[in-house]
Amino acid sequence: MKKDTKLSAALHIILHMAEVDGPMTSDRLARAMRTNPVVVRRMMAGLRERGFVTSEKGHGGGWKLNCDLKTTSLGDIYSALGSPDCIALTHRDENTSCLVELAVNVALKSAFEEAEALLFARFDEVMLADLSDDFHTRFAALKQGGTPHDESKSVS
Template sequence: MKKDSRLSSVLHVLLHMAQSDGPLTSEALARMLGTNPVVVRRVLSSLRESGYVASTKGHGGGWVVACDLRKVTLLDVYRAVGEPTVFAMGHRLENPQCLVEQAVNEALDDAFREAEALLVERLGGVTLADLAADFGRRMKRVRPQPCRNDVHAKR
């Protein structure tokens, strides 16, 4: 099963936008992620609806962060991108007749709920500002490896 990387991708471009001196185009953001600009616009539109980013059209336009990074958590962003499924694992049958499989499903459901609750709690405890600060610390320690459009090397 393919992994859902929307949250990771969105966090990546949010940090680039936060570090940028001006708007970044969908094309530039797509190059960073190795994807199509249409995909970037589709994902960022959900963040725009939540008030986390804004976009302007025309020459000099693009995407910018429109929120206070200290007030937006990874959980907020996770919810804005549609709460992607956390686990690829699931039940063989959702409503089994077999009592053994019912016991297995119940045990797995409990484990999945506990693990998801822990993940949600952790996502809620990290802000975009925390990520930006970590990025800043990393930039000071090592020569940055450029993303696809060499954004770090320009700073």
């Protein structure tokens, strides 16, 4: 299976929007993410339905953040993206008549569910503001340290 990257992409986009005044177009976001504007729109559609972002057509249009970073969690975003499957293992036959396979399924299912629950709990704990703060800390450290990276490279 190809792994899902929507959560990673959505968070990246949200934090970029948080750093910018005014709307960002799908084209601009897609270039920053090295992907396609339609992919951006498709992904953002879920966030718009939940009210985390808004969009405007036409000149001066684009996407704007519409949520409080302090109270919006990674879990909120993950859920808005449709909660893509996060466990890459499964059993072959969900409704088996083989008692051996049933015993295997039961054991694996409970392990998968526990791991998934832990992941969701972590997602719920971490707020967008935590990520934003982490970025600002790194950015300040970079400027203080006087490393040779220019700012534009460090935020897009």
